[in-house]
Amino acid sequence: MTAFEEMGVMPEIGKAVEEMDWSLPTDVQAEAIPMILGGGDVLMAAETGSGKTGAFCLPILQIVHETLITQREGKSTKAPKGKSGGSSSKWKMNMFDRGDAMAIDPDGVLCQARDPQGWHGTRSNKSVAGQGRYYYEATVTDEGLCRVGWSTDRATLDLGTCKFGYGFGGTGKKSNGKQFDSYGEPFGMNDTIGCFLDLDRGEIRWSKNGIDLGKGYDLPKHILQDQFFAAVVLKNAEMQFNFGDKPFKYPPQAGYTALCKAASTCVVESRILAASAVNAKPAPNAPQAIIIEPSRELAEQTLTQLQKFKKHVKNPEVRELLIIGGVSAKEQVDCLERGVDIVCGTPGRLEDLISTGKLALHQIRFFVLDECDGLLSQGYGDLINRLHQQIPKVTNDGKRLQMIVCSATLHSFDVKKMAERLMHFPTWIDLKGADAVPETVHHVVCMVDPKKDTRWKTMQTYIQTDGVHAKDRINTESNSPETLSEAVKILKGEYCIRALEEHKMDKALIFCRTKLDCDNLEVYLNQMGVGKYSCVCLHGDRKPAERKANLQKFKDGKVRFLICTDVAARGIDVRGLPYVINVTLPDEKQNYIHRIGRVGRAERMGLAVSLVSSVKEKVWYHSNCSNRGRGCYNTRLTDEGGCCIWYNEPQLKNDVEEHLDITIDHVEPDLKVPINEFDGKVVYGQRKKASGSAYHGHVQFLAPTVAELAQLEKRAQSSFIDMKFKKKFATR
Structure with missing residues (x-):
């Protein structure tokens, strides 16, 4: 038995792993x-590459597969003793007699x-059947459309649409x-509806918050013979339902009995029990798990892992689907119509398909937010809240919705607040702790000062900048400030080349x-030498x-440099990467941790160089731009109705250091990075050497001090023994 199997992972998945x-x-x-x-909510934080993807993909894949087997064989989950099912001693809603999107809590009194x-x-x-007058209450606990009352065993589940x-x-x-006829008055959130059944007189009536709304129906004689x-x-x-096990909010008038107190001679068990129920065929466009990623690359990476893990999981096969923007929505909709079990995607396209009804959430049992702090920082907090509200909190087989949140750090205030609001007593797995730079990462800052380094004055003609100063007098x-800002943009391209060299x-x-x-840096590197600085771009405007x-x-080594926005900072695994350059601080x-964390992995040394402007730089900021920057040339500041701000990198550097x-060590504009004497000779991209001439010299330097400490320890112990014996003889 493998270690994974000992944890409960099925052998087929363990074999694939x-x-x-x-x-x-x-x-x-x-x-x-x-x-x-085991069914719990989980919050986990660990370093990139520590196996977080496998930590949620493996159990989700297994549980989804087991559910598919149950559905294929036409079986329902056995009802635990005292839980839902017709044979329970308590009155409750029957989880085996319901629509495929109706969720019922284990106590059988909350329906959603x-x-x-x-x-x-x-x-x-x-x-109940035969005779008697009965009552129960139903309270609206969330906004939506409700219809409540009574039906016989011959009625459809769509209450009120059959006779x-x-x-x-x-x-x-x-x-x-x-x-449909007018009756009483509308009701909604927090209103309690009393449902009355009088089998003696053949009447049905309702009340709202204790106010009797009058007779609703006279029951035909042939209907009175039913249950x-x-x-x-x-x-x-x-x-929320109350059949009388708890005190009613609005007790009924004399003569009416709570359903739970009906005489046993008048009570009939439902014929639809756990042993005979057949699950409704699930909707094909309603997956069991949805995994939300902040970028297309991460979504693709997670889907690839699912496909690898499910290699031996057959009969039935788990169907996964990637839903990201920039590709044909029709193909994704076609896949949804054929049926999917696990969806992995990015927020934008997921929201489009959900809002149009192409992707349904009523069968979701796993709601996964990967790199949650990234999703929140990108402004998807409201979307997460809306989706969580639309997902039933109890699954079709009576299990509670499981929410899994992966984050770079669980110390993020936004992540903590979201967890408190949405998650159910989650288990916190924090193997990362507060943000810190690994020992294998050597990171430095080079200040770019256009007042001291004036070479930018002769470099303007062949470096393309972002155009924010197109209408300024340079x-x-x-x-x-405008001239120095433009100067920084020019110098940073040159400093980047200098770091590479x-x-x-x-x-x-x-x-x-x-x-x-x-895009501009890609053009510049290619201009500086065809093939010498081979590079490609990775950002949201490039097609998937x-x-x-x-x-x-880049992974295959066909190009030397990958120029990217922060979309590549989270979760993208590039093995053996020795260098990172931050042309601008994030x-x-x-x-900052995500970026420089791309190097120094697997105990290999890495160097991260950040180019920081010593003056404020005017940059694009399209937060209120209707086109999100596409075709935007509004170079005014945001407080003037434009799409630019002044970027204060020295302050950003201070914020990172405080965090x-x-x-952070500073280096001169020549970009020479001194090697710490204790580390010895460092080769970035290779494992840190445990020994060497510098390390040997360090040991020799410490040797006299260590020897002196040893002598002091020996004297202290001798003195203690002498005192002990002197005390012993003194008491004789």
Whole structure:
């Protein structure tokens, strides 16, 4: 039995993992996998490359596969003792007699349907027949459309649309046999509806918050011979039921009995029990798991891992789908119509398909937010809240929705607040702790000062900048803020070349702040030498096929440099990367760690160089731009209705240092990086050497001090023994 199998992972998945030469689980997997398999919410943080993707993909794949087997064989999950099912001693809603999007909590008293497109109903696990007057209450606990009342075992689950069901809806209409008539008044959030059944007189009536709304229906004699169930139908709504086990909010008038106190001679168990129920065929466009990633590359990377893990998981096969922007939506919709089980995608396209009803959420049992801090910093907090509201909190087989959140750090305020709001007593797995720079990463800052380095005055003609100063008067003899800002843009291109040359960089990630900056630097490097600085770009304006191809070219060594925005800073795994250059510091201080964390992995040494302007730089900032920067030439500042701001890199550097509680080493404009004497000779991209001449010299330097400490320790112990014996003889 493998280590993964001991944790509960099925042998077929374990075999696939072994074939990937991944025989042992990482720490984060060892903690997360059993928790997820056990049904718990999980928050996890660990270094990139620590196995977080496997930690959630493996158990999700297994549980989805087991659910598909159950559905294929026409079986329902067995009801635990005392839980949902017709044979329970308690009155509750019957999880085996419900629509495919109707969720019922394990106690059987909270019903929820999150499908905004259709109605879904359920009935109680018991019924009353023959005689008596009965009552129960239903309270609206979330906004949506509700219809509640009574139905016989011959009625459809869509209450009020056949002649055997009688409902009262939130619009203030009663219904039977698709006949909707005005009755009482509308009801909504927090309103409590009392449902009355009088088998002695053959009447049905309702109340709202204790106010009797009058007789609703006279029951025909042939209907009175049937059994009557408590029934409800919901559309993107939620109701809480009370059959009398707890005190009623509005006790009924004399003569009416709570359903739970009905005489046993009048109670009939539902014929739809756990042993005989057949699950409704799930909707093909309603997956069981949705994994949201902040970038296309991460979504593709996660989907690839799922495909590798499921290699031996057959009969039935788990169907996965990648949903990202920039590719044909029709192909994705066609796949949804054929049926999917796990969806992995980016927020924009997911939101489009969900809002148009092409992708349904009512069967989701796993809601995964990968790189959650990145999603929140990109402004997707409201989208996450909306999606969470639309997903049922209880799955079709009575299990609670599981939410899994992966984050670079669990110390992020935004992530903590989101977890408190949306997650259910999550297990925190924090193997990363507060942000810190690994010992294998050597990171330095080079200040770019256009007042001291004036070579920019002769370089303007062949370096393309971002155009924010197109309408400004730039004068090489002036030290105006606009002139110095343009000068910095010119110098940074030259400093980037200097860093490549000084350290003979044969492979590096180069981060720029904007997509336009990436494009301009790509052109500049190619101009400086055909093939000498072979490079490609990775950012949101490049087509998905090009982005995928460019990343692969860089991984395969077909080009030396990958120029990218922060889209590549999170989760993208490029093995053996020795160098990173930050042409501009990131807007978010946390992204500094993500960027420089691309090097120094697998105990290999890495160098990260950041070029920091000593003066404020005017840059594009399209936060309020209707076109999100596409074709925008509004170079005014944002407080003047434009799309530019002044960027203060010295302050950003201070923020990073304060966040990490360090002082970043500075280097001169020649970009020469001194080697720490204790490290010895460092070769970036290779493992850190444990010994060497410098290390040997360090030991020799410490040797006299260590010898002196040893002598002091010997004296201290001798003195203690002498004192002990003197005390012993003194007491005789």
